[in-house]
Amino acid sequence: MRRFSLFISVMLCFVICSETYADFLFFKSKKKEVKKEAVADKPAAKGPKPYRQVITNKAKTTSGLFMVHKVDNSYFFEIPDSVLNRDLLVVNRISKSAADIRKGFSGYAGDEIGENVIRFEKGPNDKLFMKSISYSEQSKDSSGMFFSVLKSNVQPIVGAFDIKAYKKDSVSKAQSSVIEITDFANGDNSIWFFDERVKRNFSLDRVIPDRSYIDTIRSFPTNVEVRTVKTYMQKPETPSGITPDPVTYELNTSIVILPKVLMKPRYADPRVGYFTANYTDFDKNPQGVEQISMISRWRLEPKDEDIEKYKKGELVEPKKPIVFYIDPTTPKKWIPFLIQGVNDWQKAFEKAGFKNAIYALEAPKDSSWSIDDARHSAIVYKPSSISNASGPHVHDPRTGEILETHINWYHNVMEILHDWYFVQTAAIDTAARKMHFSDELMGQLIRFVSSHEVGHTLGLRHNFGSSSTVPVEKLRDKAWVEANGHTPSIMDYARFNYVAQPEDHVGPAGIFPRIGIYDDWSIEWGYKWLPEFKTPQDEIPYLNKRVIEKLNSDKRFTFGTEMDPNDPRNQSEDLGDNSMKASTYGIKNLQRILPNLLDWTKEPNKDYSNTTKMYTQIISQFGRYMLHVTKNVAGIYSTPKRVEQPGALYEFVPAATQKEALAFLSVQLFNTPAWLVNKDIIEKLDVNPVTSIGSIQRTVVQRLISKNTFDKMLQNESFNGSTAFTPLQLLDYLKKSIWSELGTGKNVDIYRRNLQKFYIDALLDLANNAGGVRAALQPAGTSRSASDASGIARIHLLTLKSEIAKASVVSSGVTKAHFVDLLALINDTLDPKK
Structure with missing residues (x-):
């Protein structure tokens, strides 16, 4: 053991x-x-590494404004010291729009979604900072105000980058800093992508990183192009928090270096329509500040050897002409027409003293040529279903100098060109009476749109007032209209001469828009080289005098803004100096087209979709005429002037003209336009004329019976007394026209019943929302409208209530039910149940 x-x-x-x-x-x-x-x-040692450890032999490099390197999946900018502290303009656009967006408008390809000026500056500890630079406030008074403005406006740092490596040129000894831009480009920020306001408008939320990526970054001599794909979450549509599907965009960011030598600006004038660059000037007004607007324009100057010739009035070529290249993907048959649309502006620039100042070329057949190079302006063909074209431009915010432009030409613009031309001219031009135009006709339509969009890229705004300077009857005068055109400006939305009647025999020269005398003048005013004046302020007296001379010589030199909601002279799609007369002629031509619609839209082996589309276009054109006329009621003429010009700047449309407008509406719209209800056509189409006509009637009634209309009329009455057309007179006129069946015992048809319902609805809305019953029941201390519109609506409702009650007694059937229903609606407003 x-x-x-x-x-x-x-x-x-x-x-x-x-x-x-x-x-x-x-x-x-x-x-x-x-x-x-x-x-x-x-951990690796902090600070920059040797250049070859960062930009390895795997790098794929493009050279230009600064080098762009791609190493595996990382992107690097190699920024030379010469670019540091230089102003760089960043322009962000949609390259491809979201295919399906469930909430709101998603934007078109080519739309600008943000613009910023940035600088790269060295920071401490081997950092490179990206700063956002604002030119909204400026001062050049180096004695003191300049420094005060600087101290009050610290430019924010919007990006901070570690310098990964330095590179020194062995010959020039210049140094470059290498930074990685991958995370900045892959992320989401308002400098390179959507401006926050645009983002809110599109209801876009955060970027989804694993569904977003950098597509390409390429460098060119004066710009760098960043193309990214971004997938965004959308903000919830409902309070329940249900989130719509994500949306994906292809975005393009252009980084363009701004000129070292600034162009002399030209100050804007509201009498000549140019886009502007704006800032607050702290120097101009010694006792305050002043808002300065500089026009957007290209830098056109004579060559040094031609300066004396230019001063003598000889035509000379500019140092740098405006050249447009046609996208090589454009269908060949349309290229000549696009080129002609550009070249048509040459005559206008001759007014400014320059020949061959603008022209278009086909893109070079050269693999090194790129449409994205900022040195090249282009008309970009987009194989898109969008029926549109647009003419944006990139300009220097410091001076307004236009640097480059890419006109967006969407393939399907031809569809809307066809529909416009068909519905406005088929009565007078047999070539328009088909669903597919000849190449020559479509080419001429493309040419006019090309000229219009080029005008925008030259700095010109829409001139909606141009067509109103032409007397209506001149549009029917074959000799006059073919010589002068139906509008003095291609920048108007005055598509085609719908006033001319078949018997006038007006040819294409009197039907198509063209570059007119206003366009010639606006180019002269904006582009005339004025070396005798050292500053833009010095130019003002001379330019002001020229404007006054032109306006005194011919009212067709008038500019009418596209942003005036009150002046009936400044409207889209209208013609002539009198909407009532012009629209009457336009309706006559629609009445000629409608009976032939089945024949003119017929194509073998096809259904009636062509007819449906063009019937809808006729309804839409009719609706435009109604709105052109409606704007005269409670209208206010606005005429910008300088103190050297006599006369009023603001005038109310005369009472007689307002009554003329109401008489037109009574005949053409309030009395049911039965000619639109063509049984032979309607029975073949999936359309409801009751709804179509009712939609126009409702829109017109809502505009007539509105707080805005009544308030303007009351203002007119306070100024002009008994000569003014008043809200009570308006309602009295409308009552006689829209309620003529009262007291007669006659049945009211469905179109008139709907019209009367729209009328009551408009009055009820006015009584409820403009200090009416609902406002009266609000808690004490809640503000009420000071307008009399609500009271006027309520008094009129009381009168109508009495007469409708009497009519209901002697009526029967649907008409009786209609009156009883209206009485109930009125009672609910005038005597709300406690």
């Missing part, structure tokens, strides 16, 4: 010793492993 115990003791000792030795070996081994891991995880 003792021997066995000894054996056990020895064995236990062996086991324990063995385990202890094993543990020793284990810990020894583990210690070594830990030591190895510690060496492997040691």
Whole structure:
């Protein structure tokens, strides 16, 4: 037993010793492993590395404004010191729009979604900062105000980048800083992508990282182009928090270096329509500040050797002409017409003293040529279903100098061109009476749109007032209209001459828009080189005098803004100096087209979708005429003037003109336009004329019976007394027209019943929302409208209530039910149940 115990003791000792030795070996081994891991995880040394360790031989590089390197999936900017502290304009656009967005408007390809000026500046600790630069406030008074403005406006740092490496040129000794831009481009920020306001409008939320990526980044001599794909979450549509599907965009960010030598700006004038760059000037007004607007325009200057010729009035070529290239993907048959649309502007620039100042070329057949190069302006063909075209431009915010432009030409713009031309001219042009136009006709339509969009890229705004300077009867005068055109400006939305009647025999020259005398004048005013004046302020007396001379010589030099909601002279899609006369002629032509619609839209082996589309276009055109006329009621003429010009700036539309407008509406709209209800056509189409006509009637009634309309009329009455056309007179006129069945015992047809419902609805809305019953029941201290519109609506409702009640007694059938229903609606407003 003792021997066995000894054996056990020895064995236990062996086991324990063995385990202890094993543990020793284990810990020894583990210690070594830990030591190895510690060496492997040691963080890399901070600060820049040797250039070749960052930009390896794997790098794919493009050279230009600064070098752009792609190493594996990482992107690097190699920014030379010469670019540091230079102003760089960043313009963000949609390249491809979201295919399906469930909430709101998603934007078109080509739409600008953000614009910023940035600078790259060296910071401490081997950092490169990206700063956002604002030119909204400026001062050049170096004696003091300049520094005050600087101190009050610290430019924010919107990006901070570690300098990964430096590179020094062995010849010039110039240094460049290498930064990685991958995370900045892959992320979401308002500098390179959507401006926050645009983002809110599109209801976009955060970016989804794993569904977003950098497509390409390329460098060119004066710009860098960043193309990314971004997938965004949309904000919830409902309070329940249900989130719509994500949406994906292709976005393009252009980084363009701004000129070192600034162009002399030209100050804007509201009498000549240009886009502007704006800022607050702290120097111009010694006792305050002044808002400055500079027109957007290209820098056109004579060559040094031609300066004296230019001063003598000889035509000379500019140092740098405006050249447009046609996207090589454009269908060949349309290229000549797009080129002609650009070249048509040459005559206008001759007014400014330059020949061959603008022209278009086909894109070079050269693999090194790129449409994305900012040195090249282009008309970009987009194979898209969008029926549109647009003419944006990139300008220097410091001076307004236009640097480049890419006109967006969407393939399907031809569809809307066809529909416009068909519905406005088929009565007078046999070539328009088909669903597919000849290449020559479509080419001429493309040419006019090309000229219009080029005008925008030259800095010109829409001139909606241009067509109103032409007497309506002149549009029927074959000799006059073919010589002068139906509008003095291609920048108007005055598509085609819908006033001309078949018996006038007006040819294409009197039907198509063209560059007119206003366009010639606006180019002369904006582009005339004036070296005799050192500053834009010095130019003002001369330019002001020229504007006054032009306006005194011919009112067709007038500019009418596209942003005036009150002036009936400034309207889209209208013609002539009298909407009532022009629209009457337009309706006559629609009445000629409608009976022929089945024949003119017929195509073998097809259904009636063509007819449906063009019938809808006729309804839409009729609706435009109604709205053109409606704007005269409570209208206010606005005529910008300088103190050297006599006359009023603001005038109310005369009462006689407002009554003329109401008489037109009574005949053409309030009395049911039965000619639109063509049974032979309607029975073949999936359309409801009751709904279509009712939609127009509702829109017109809502505009007539509104707080805005009544308030303007009351203002007119306060100024002009008994000569003014008042809200009570308006309602009295409308009542006689829309409620003529009251007291007659006649049945009211469905169109008139709907019209009367719209009328009551408009009055109820006015009574409820403009300080009416609902406002009166609000808690004490809640503000009420000071407008009399609510009271006027309520008084009129009381009168109508009495007459409708009497009419309901002598009516029967649907008409009786209609009147009883209206009485209930009125009672709910005038005597709300407690």
